Amino acid sequence: MSEAKLHGRKTGKGFYDYAEGAAKPEPQKDDSLYQQIFMRIISMLINEAVEAKRLGVASDQDLELAMRKGVNYPKGLLAWGEEIGYAKISGTLQNLYEEYQEDRYRQSPLLRKMIS
Numbered sequence: 001m002s003e004a005k006l007h008g009r010k011t012g013k014g015f016y017d018y019a020e021g022a023a024k025p026e027p028q029k030d031d032s033l034y035q036q037i038f039m040r041i042i043s044m045l046i047n048e049a050v051e052a053k054r055l056g057v058a059s060d061q062d063l064e065l066a067m068r069k070g071v072n073y074p075k076g077l078l079a080w081g082e083e084i085g086y087a088k089i090s091g092t093l094q095n096l097y098e099e100y101q102e103d104r105y106r107q108s109p110l111l112r113k114m115i116s
Contacts, residue, residue, distance in 0.1 A: 042080060043092040047108055049077035054110035086114045 001007075001014060008014030016025065049063050058066070064076025073080075081089055090111055097105035 039088075039092045040096065042077075042084070043089045043096075044104065046077045046081040046084075046086075046089050047093055047111055050081070050111045050114065051108035053078070054108055081114075086111060090115055 005011060006014045008016070009018050012018045017023075049067070052058055052063060053060060060078055064078055067073045067076045075083070090107055093105050093107050093111075096102075097107075
């Protein structure tokens with residue numbers, strides 16, 4: 001793109017056509033893919049929060065406060081885990097671990113105990 005001097009808005013062309021009147025591409029919407037991505041991310045984050053709790057890194061209240069105030073999440077990860085259900089979080093992580101065989105999807109022992 002650089003060699004072809006297609007520098008985007010600066011030159012009016014690049015990956016997209018920025019010329020006046022050019023059609024703007026519409027993003028594709030895939031609710032199923034959105035849900036998969038969301039569950040993958042939130043499950044990993046909740047698992048890390050549960051592991052921090054297990055290791056005594058922080059109290060439940062501290063973990064919740066850190067995520068709400070520090071990262072501006074609408075709720076803390078432990079509250080989100082309760083809302084979604086720890087069984088669903090565990091299932092998501094188990095499926096990811098079975099598919100990819102990567103330690104980042106390994107569940108905290110406490111997460112398994114929290115399933116009720």
